[in-house]
Amino acid sequence: MSILKQASSAALVAASVVAFSGAAAARDQIRIVGSSTVYPFTTAVAEQFGKSGGKTPIVESTGTGGGMKIFCEGVGEDKPDATNASRRMKKSEFELCAKNGVTEIVEIKVGIDGLTIAHLKGAKPVEMTRKQVFMALAEQVPDKDGKLIANPYKLWSEVDASLPAVKIEVLGPPPTSGTRDSFHELFMEKGAEDFDSLKALKKADEANKTKDFEKVWKSIRKDGAYVEAGENDNVIVQKLEGNKNAFGVFGYSFLEENTAKIEGVKIEGVEPNYYNISGGKYKGARDLYIYIKKQHVGVIPGLDKFVAEYVSDKALGEDGYLAKKGLVSLPKEATDKVRAAATAMTLLDGSTLK
Amino acid sequence: MTDATSTLPTQLPPARRRAIPPDVAAARVRRRYASERTFKALGIGALALTALFLVMLLTSIIVKSLPAFSEHRAVMSVLVDAAVVDPDGKRNADTLRSADYASLTRAAITTVIPGIEGRSARKALTGLLSSGAADDLRALVIADPSIIGTTIKTPMLFSDDVDLYLKGDTGRYTTAAGVAELTPSDVKGDITLTAADQSFAALIAELEREGISADAEAGAHVLDGRIPSRVVYVNGGAVKVVKATANTLTGPVLLPLSSVSPAKTGSWNLTTYAQPESRRRISDQEIVFIDKIKSAGAIERGFNWRFFTSGDSREPELAGIRGALIGTALTLFVTLILCLPIGVLAAIYLEEFAPKNWLTDIIEVNINNLAAVPSIVFGLLGLAVFLNYFNLPRSAPLVGGLVLALLVLPTIIISARAAIKAVPPSIREAAIGLGASQQQAVFHHVLPLAMPGIMTGTIIGMAHALGETAPLLMIGMVAFIVDVPTNISDAATVLPVQIYLWSDLPEAAFQQRTAAAIVVLLGFLFAMNGAAIWLRNKFERRW
Numbered sequence: 001m002s003i004l005k006q007a008s009s010a011a012l013v014a015a016s017v018v019a020f021s022g023a024a025a026a027r028d029q030i031r032i033v034g035s036s037t038v039y040p041f042t043t044a045v046a047e048q049f050g051k052s053g054g055k056t057p058i059v060e061s062t063g064t065g066g067g068m069k070i071f072c073e074g075v076g077e078d079k080p081d082a083t084n085a086s087r088r089m090k091k092s093e094f095e096l097c098a099k100n101g102v103t104e105i106v107e108i109k110v111g112i113d114g115l116t117i118a119h120l121k122g123a124k125p126v127e128m129t130r131k132q133v134f135m136a137l138a139e140q141v142p143d144k145d146g147k148l149i150a151n152p153y154k155l156w157s158e159v160d161a162s163l164p165a166v167k168i169e170v171l172g173p174p175p176t177s178g179t180r181d182s183f184h185e186l187f188m189e190k191g192a193e194d195f196d197s198l199k200a201l202k203k204a205d206e207a208n209k210t211k212d213f214e215k216v217w218k219s220i221r222k223d224g225a226y227v228e229a230g231e232n233d234n235v236i237v238q239k240l241e242g243n244k245n246a247f248g249v250f251g252y253s254f255l256e257e258n259t260a261k262i263e264g265v266k267i268e269g270v271e272p273n274y275y276n277i278s279g280g281k282y283k284g285a286r287d288l289y290i291y292i293k294k295q296h297v298g299v300i301p302g303l304d305k306f307v308a309e310y311v312s313d314k315a316l317g318e319d320g321y322l323a324k325k326g327l328v329s330l331p332k333e334a335t336d337k338v339r340a341a342a343t344a345m346t347l348l349d350g351s352t353l354k
Numbered sequence: 355m356t357d358a359t360s361t362l363p364t365q366l367p368p369a370r371r372r373a374i375p376p377d378v379a380a381a382r383v384r385r386r387y388a389s390e391r392t393f394k395a396l397g398i399g400a401l402a403l404t405a406l407f408l409v410m411l412l413t414s415i416i417v418k419s420l421p422a423f424s425e426h427r428a429v430m431s432v433l434v435d436a437a438v439v440d441p442d443g444k445r446n447a448d449t450l451r452s453a454d455y456a457s458l459t460r461a462a463i464t465t466v467i468p469g470i471e472g473r474s475a476r477k478a479l480t481g482l483l484s485s486g487a488a489d490d491l492r493a494l495v496i497a498d499p500s501i502i503g504t505t506i507k508t509p510m511l512f513s514d515d516v517d518l519y520l521k522g523d524t525g526r527y528t529t530a531a532g533v534a535e536l537t538p539s540d541v542k543g544d545i546t547l548t549a550a551d552q553s554f555a556a557l558i559a560e561l562e563r564e565g566i567s568a569d570a571e572a573g574a575h576v577l578d579g580r581i582p583s584r585v586v587y588v589n590g591g592a593v594k595v596v597k598a599t600a601n602t603l604t605g606p607v608l609l610p611l612s613s614v615s616p617a618k619t620g621s622w623n624l625t626t627y628a629q630p631e632s633r634r635r636i637s638d639q640e641i642v643f644i645d646k647i648k649s650a651g652a653i654e655r656g657f658n659w660r661f662f663t664s665g666d667s668r669e670p671e672l673a674g675i676r677g678a679l680i681g682t683a684l685t686l687f688v689t690l691i692l693c694l695p696i697g698v699l700a701a702i703y704l705e706e707f708a709p710k711n712w713l714t715d716i717i718e719v720n721i722n723n724l725a726a727v728p729s730i731v732f733g734l735l736g737l738a739v740f741l742n743y744f745n746l747p748r749s750a751p752l753v754g755g756l757v758l759a760l761l762v763l764p765t766i767i768i769s770a771r772a773a774i775k776a777v778p779p780s781i782r783e784a785a786i787g788l789g790a791s792q793q794q795a796v797f798h799h800v801l802p803l804a805m806p807g808i809m810t811g812t813i814i815g816m817a818h819a820l821g822e823t824a825p826l827l828m829i830g831m832v833a834f835i836v837d838v839p840t841n842i843s844d845a846a847t848v849l850p851v852q853i854y855l856w857s858d859l860p861e862a863a864f865q866q867r868t869a870a871a872i873v874v875l876l877g878f879l880f881a882m883n884g885a886a887i888w889l890r891n892k893f894e895r896r897w
Binding site for chain 1: 452485489629632633634635667668669745747748749827830832833834835836837845855857858859860861862865
């Protein structure tokens, strides 16, 4: 009989525990969700904030889209206070937020992330244009008459004579990754726009409300030239080490941490380094954001102080600890503007979103 | 084997229906033996291959993880300045906690290498220490306020880059003793070192080989960060070489010289650091500082206890797995107390009491199906039911445990049923024959005998739960959580999630931490599976 007794009492304990913790105490800890790209920076701020007396915020890594969904679920203790994003909030997301009562959102642009194409050190330095990247990786490219054909290029030298005569092989993130979205927007879309025929297609799209142009730059070839190497940028770096002819696509902070092994490709003649990205010269860069629920300020203790810590000079400044973690900060005037807006908790205007 | 084959035909029994010629029979037998040998070889080959992969995997992980288990510290004298720590002298705990300990550790390291001027050089020097050094000092002071106002000798943690430099081979260098008398122009700032003509011809030739040619404008060979860096150690100081001619070397002083008196041949040296400055995380300035501290004998290497005693951090040298370990324990505890009783009772009912009809058939099929459902589905279920409907807290081991319990319940029911089925009917029949009720027969006789099998199944199910990350993503356990959880409704993360999060961070030191956390997780799994085998061997009965 004893086993039955033990078992049933254990089940009872479990059930009572479940019932008890359903009525959780008021939350005194900031909760943040969102992009895995911004995660390394927000966590650094969270840790500093925790060390200076507050309770260390919990930062979840859910991806930009997933984070927006949870963030926009509503206002209240069981909903997160902020979300990280590796792109700007979409109009649809803003509307979802508004529908669920999240009407006061503060947008903070925290910095820039350079998206780099890199290869193993020691290989001959390479320069590319975004047009060449598009030609090498798009599923369909225009032929000389402007007609779309399946991508015929096998070697880089076929794309452009200045490039090496090696097989096209690019290791990059899978479609589920925010980095992949940025790669499409920053490299493939801009590259596609350099073709007159595709530009015409874009115009026709706008007139007819079709999406043919989008389809062209959003499709990456599937014949092995582009290898989906996983969400983890470190894996891409490791795979590059074994293959000196391959190129990898990943965030600038990984290039910076691995300067001993890998080297960034110049895009349109501009090397991916801190100053070129910060100054806006390097074309493959995207802005990083964090969105704050203003309705939670004053309800969740320390949220305003956390925002102040995030935009403080010791975090966001050029010599700040976020720069050491690989975040490229905005130029000084832009940072000052961000700081002023964040301190004043200026609300995000939905009409500026796309 | 060959002998046996050749003698076999004579021993074959006579064919009953159709006579097979002896040579054909022999050929068939040979074929049969050959196919058996091939099968054996393939089996051994497969095993060997698996073993090889396993050994490779384990070795690579263990080798990678080893550096993470040790850390470098600078043993230095720190003045615990009462004016900084406790200005009002009341030993108030809050005052002690919020004092600026970083200024004390900064002061301590600047006394080891005195005379460093210039903001960037001072920053490089104080940046060698981890921000954790100040936290350690704070802990010391709070534990024993009597040290305020005294000077104590204590180890202080280095930053991750310094630690990696001291562990790795980025600092490989070659030293050439000075071949002529060398005269420095000053002891600090940008200085010129002059020697007799052609003293540096060898260096110039070396630079030419590295692709540096004479710069007409500067009238010298200009060194940059892309070639191995050269540092001249002279008169107790160090000078980085930026420009070189046949008789002069020019560059900034990295470590102040003691005097400008000419250094004799052989008393100075030119050191070449093989790794160019642009290819490492650590600058020439920092290398010179570290080597100076090292030569003062103030660097110690010790076991990294912090890895087991602290929670997560964004500083690799401070990050530990304690939070994840406790989170794992809490989560598995919830899982165990839920699924062991439910699973065992369900198995007993299905096996011993349930009538065999279409309903129980459907239940049985469904349990088997559930065991094969992708784990992320359980996470989605947990999100929809536990978080959104029951409003349980996000990221809590309670919810994690509930979700994992759903995940392992089918495994436990299936293994428990198998264990109960394996108890011979004679035990049951004997009990019932002596007048026991069905329930008494099951709980007094069958269940105790089935327990080792049930335990083994449970432990294997728990080991399965231990390795899961996907379902936990949906319920918010994939998160940066610094505080170590204390109960099942605190925010927590688990070991495999910690591994996943660390593996995605850019800092090189986190790669070693990742490997170390994997070693700990593997240790856990081995221990659990070992316990399962031990239980089986100790209590299993054979009939």
